[in-house]
Amino acid sequence: MSDSEILITDNPEAKRFEARRGGTLLGFVEYIPLPGKIIATHTEVRRRFEGQGVGRTLLTGVVEQLRADGRLVQPLCPFFAAFLRDHPEHADVVDPTTPR
Numbered sequence: 032m033s034d035s036e037i038l039i040t041d042n043p044e045a046k047r048f049e050a051r052r053g054g055t056l057l058g059f060v061e062y063i064p065l066p067g068k069i070i071a072t073h074t075e076v077r078r079r080f081e082g083q084g085v086g087r088t089l090l091t092g093v094v095e096q097l098r099a100d101g102r103l104v105q106p107l108c109p110f111f112a113a114f115l116r117d118h119p120e121h122a123d124v125v126d127p128t129t130p131r
Contacts, residue, residue: 037085039092048096050076050089057085060093060111068103068126074110090114094121105129 036052046064050057058076062069071093076085090111097104103126106112115121 037088037092039089039096041096048089048093050085050092058089060089060108062104067101068105069097070105071108071111074108086110087114094124097124 037057038051039048040051041048043064047059047061049059056077057080058074060071061073061075062071074086074090076089094104094115102124104111104115104124105126106115106129115125
C-alpha cells in the first residue's frame with residue numbers, strides 16, 4: 032500500500048483523525064480537543080491493515096496537520112507517544128507540559 036493512496040483527515044465531529052483509502056477506513060486517532068492542542072487518547076489500525084505502514088502514515092499525517100494548524104499534541108496513547116519518541120523531528124508539535 033502506497034502512502035500516497037492514504038488520505039488523513041480531521042473529523043472534529045467524531046473527535047478523531049482518520050486514515051482512509053477510497054471510502055475505506057484504515058485507522059484513526061481519537062482525541063480530546065483543547066484550545067491550541069489535542070490530547071491523543073487512542074490510536075487504532077484496523078486489523079486487516081496492520082503491518083502495512085498505516086499507523087506510521089496516520090501519525091505522520093496527524094503531526095503534519097497539527098503543525099500546519101499551529102496546534103500541539105499531548106500523547107496519552109502509548110502508540111502515539113512511542114512514535115514521537117522514535118521521531119524527534121516531530122518534537123515541535125509535542126506539548127511541553129507532557130509528562131515524560
